[in-house]
Amino acid sequence: xxxxxxxxxxxxxxxxxxxxxxxxxxxxxxxxxxxxxxxxxxxxxxxxxxxxxxxxxxxxxxxxxxxxxxxxxxxxxxxxxxxxxxxxxxxxxxxxxxxxxxxxxxxxxxxxxxxxxxxxxxxxxxxxxxxxxxxxxxxxxxxxxxxxxxxxxxxxxxxxxxxxxxxxxxxxxxxxxxxxxxxxxxxxxxxxxxxxxxxxxxxxxxxxxxxxxxxxxxxxxxxxxxxxxxxxxxxxxxxxxxxxxxxxxxxxxxxxxxxxxxxxxxxxxxxxxxxxxxxxxxxxxxxxxxxxxxxxxxxxxxxxxxxxxxxxxxxxxxxxxxxxxxxxxxxxxxxxxxxxxxxxxxxxxxxxxxxxxxxxxxxxxxxxxxxxxxxxxxxxxxxxxxxxxxxxxxxxxxxxxxxxxxxxxxxxxxxx
RNA sequence: GCGGUCGUGGCGAAGGGGUUAACGCAUCGGUCUGUGGCUCCGACAUUCGUGGGUUCAAGUCCCAUCGAUCGCCCCA
Numbered sequence: 273x274x275x276x277x278x279x280x281x282x283x284x285x286x287x288x289x290x291x292x293x294x295x296x297x298x299x300x301x302x303x304x305x306x307x308x309x310x311x312x313x314x315x316x317x318x319x320x321x322x323x324x325x326x327x328x329x330x331x332x333x334x335x336x337x338x339x340x341x342x343x344x345x346x347x348x349x350x351x352x353x354x355x356x357x358x359x360x361x362x363x364x365x366x367x368x369x370x371x372x373x374x375x376x377x378x379x380x381x382x383x384x385x386x387x388x389x390x391x392x393x394x395x396x397x398x399x400x401x402x403x404x405x406x407x408x409x410x411x412x413x414x415x416x417x418x419x420x421x422x423x424x425x426x427x428x429x430x431x432x433x434x435x436x437x438x439x440x441x442x443x444x445x446x447x448x449x450x451x452x453x454x455x456x457x458x459x460x461x462x463x464x465x466x467x468x469x470x471x472x473x474x475x476x477x478x479x480x481x482x483x484x485x486x487x488x489x490x491x492x493x494x495x496x497x498x499x500x501x502x503x504x505x506x507x508x509x510x511x512x513x514x515x516x517x518x519x520x521x522x523x524x525x526x527x528x529x530x531x532x533x534x535x536x537x538x539x540x541x542x543x544x545x546x547x548x549x550x551x552x553x554x555x556x557x558x559x560x561x562x563x564x565x566x567x568x569x570x571x572x573x574x575x576x577x578x579x580x581x582x583x584x585x586x587x588x589x590x591x592x593x594x595x596x597x598x599x600x601x602x603x604x605x606x607x608x609x610x611x612x613x614x615x616x617x618x619x620x621x622x623x624x625x626x627x628x629x630x631x632x633x634x635x636x637x638x639x640x641x642x643x644x645x646x647x648x649x650x651x652x653x654x655x656x657x658x659x660x661x662x663x664x665x666x667x668x669x670x671x672x673x674x675x676x677x678x679x680x681x682x683x684x685x686x687x688x
Numbered sequence: 689g690c691g692g693u694c695g696u697g698g699c700g701a702a703g704g705g706g707u708u709a710a711c712g713c714a715u716c717g718g719u720c721u722g723u724g725g726c727u728c729c730g731a732c733a734u735u736c737g738u739g740g741g742u743u744c745a746a747g748u749c750c751c752a753u754c755g756a757u758c759g760c761c762c763c764a
Contacts, residue, residue: 551764
């Protein structure tokens with residue numbers, strides 16, 4: 273067997289790649305309207321960045337990173353998510369010194385060594401935004417609203433917004449202890465997974481899919497928020513309501529990255545097998561400092577593009593087709609073929625999309641080819657046309673055929 | 689890391705131990721010596737993911753391995 277693509281990766285071939293371009297275009301457009309600027313950071317970083325940024329105890333860092341030693345014995349990792357690298361770039365380039373807050377976005381591949389399944393790949397793509405430098409709840413709400421609008425403008429139906437507040441590190445640690453106290457007496461009745469969650473991350477027990485009953489009567493994080501955290505959370509909600517964004521509060525929501533503070537949110541939608549979360553994000557006020565910068569707050573989302581595609585497909589949302597072919601040129605005979613090559617270049621230089629045959633096929637086969645490519649016109653040159661200095665233009669939709677001079681060709685093709 | 693299902697031409701798909709590997713679509717050629725979407729005719733897998741084993745005989749049975757797919761953990 274010849275070499276195959278690495279497990280969990282995809283070749284995006286012509287026919288599909290146009291969908292990606294369309295989605296990326298939509299992302300860039302919405303970023304422009306919200307005034308987010310693109311940032312391109314490396315696809316690999318020092319491993320330590322992710323250990324510190326994403327969190328040593330997260331599954332991502334513990335078992336899902338593509339880590340390797342480079343030739344200088346430095347430990348490098350392919351980025352498993354987008355935020356850490358952007359934060360690093362923000363700090364390294366001292367963007368906090370700018371007068372306005374930094375509103376950045378990225379689109380690109382991320383890598384996690386996981387077992388692939390529906391909506392999950394080892395190389396996947398995210399469109400994400402990060403806004404640094406403000407704790408204003410209206411910024412949290414803006415980020416949430418922007419993701420929502422992105423899905424809406426793509427034509428996705430049934431996207432739900434769930435929000436939660438995970439508080440700050442101090443209210444969270446109190447809550448964590450309370451949760452462990454709550455579960456301690458029933459620990460051995462919990463499912464196997466939840467027993468291991470008990471120590472690692474008791475909040476996940478609430479999110480257990482096997483047994484929703486686990487969390488009945490359990491304390492809610494929202495009751496442990498301090499003054500500042502609950503005020504922030506209330507203001508975020510008010511802003512969302514003012515913008516007309518519908519949301520649900522899910523006090524059981526837990527995110528997979530350690531860095532979140534205050535607002536955490538997810539977008540959910542059916543259509544990708546067992547997975548319903550299509551993206552998520554939140555505020556991360558301690559992260560910039562943890563990466564070695566000033567104490568600058570941040571908030572953002574990371575949105576899975578494969579999941580967007582899958583839901584678009586599940587909902588059969590039409591995606592605009594790529595650019596059609598204006599003309600397919602056919603030359604009969606050596607001299608005519610040379611003329612075709614020349615005119616083809618002229619058409620292309622004039623901004624038209626044009627194609628010819630390169631396999632020496634019969635005219636009939638070339639016509640079929642033009643039909644397959646959905647060419648609007650077929651331009652034919654044979655001995656007769658050559659002698660008259662004209663070209664036969666056939667409209668493939670109507671079947672009409674007219675003769676035009678070489679000079680008239682470009683305009684004839686342009687305005688139809 | 690664990691579990692289920694699957695792996696036959698460019699694509700879809702039959703064949704479940706016996707010697708020439710159905711069929712459909714697509715493609716190419718002809719019918720139509722220079723005109724597509726229709727018809728009819730013809731061509732198109734020394735080979736069944738890979739490696740090993742069982743057998744007189746293996747796409748067909750067994751083992752391993754790789755991959756796809758779905759699910760668990762976790763996540764986008």
